[in-house]
Amino acid sequence: MADRPLRFGLSLETAAVATFDVVAFGLVGVLAGHASGALRDLLPVPGFGTVPGILVFGYLWALVLLAMRWVLAEDGLSRTEDRSPVRLLARGVAGATLVGSAFVGGLGLVGGLVGLRSGIEPLSVALLTLFGVVGGALGGALVGFVFGLVDVGLARGADAVVDRLADRRSR
């Protein structure tokens, strides 16, 4: 990738694509929840304040940034039309599977540990975490595939725009 220098160990491409995926995923979720009327019943979440919300979002953002750094480590998103996107998509799905597992499993674990104080059995905490890891992996794989396609599509769109600009200048 040529978009050096790095900041916080991340290239701009990695930071931008990871943040785009998180923000677009969040916006589509909020839009769908609002349009269906479900958001009115969900927000505000009882017993879940602003600070936990910010921490949960920060946790997801950090996970996606780390995963995206690994996904784009080989060649980034540049010149995707010159190579098969299958390997990139496979890495995207693998990265998102890990993100989903760590995110939902992590939330299940923290929620379970908090619940220990109100009498939840340790076995229930372990099961909650396990279901979170497995469910998060499945959900993450699906989301990773969809956003992998979107990201590759955007990269190809950007290449097409830049090619067109180069053609105009050469004429």
Next chain:
Amino acid sequence: MAVLHLLVRTVHVLGMVALLGGSAVTWYALRSGAPPSLPVRYEWLFWGTMGAMLVTGVGNLGALGAPGPGTRWGTVLTVKLAFVTAFVVGSALRTLVVLRLRERGAIATDALRRLYGATTLALLVVVLLAEVLAHG
């Protein structure tokens, strides 16, 4: 708790100031020989701020309570969310174009100026929608 909600709203408003002001400054500077690194700097600012905008936006909805989708306020919120989603997709494309131009060492000041002009106008539309949401 009220102080925390005020802080969240303040971060949301200041984030919009950074996005809109940054794109307007980048557009204007590109008209008068801006350094080639300026668009890249704006893109770093943009995506860092967008993450904060999402979390503070959802925080605002949580604090105020989400409206029903059939109400007037709900309809404006639907329009704003749809517009912002489309804007974020367009912004990802803009960032990748900026990076590709940089990778190829291409100078396309006119194209970049148009991109940041369009970004500024789109952000002004978001501000207008937010004003309607806040004050009717």
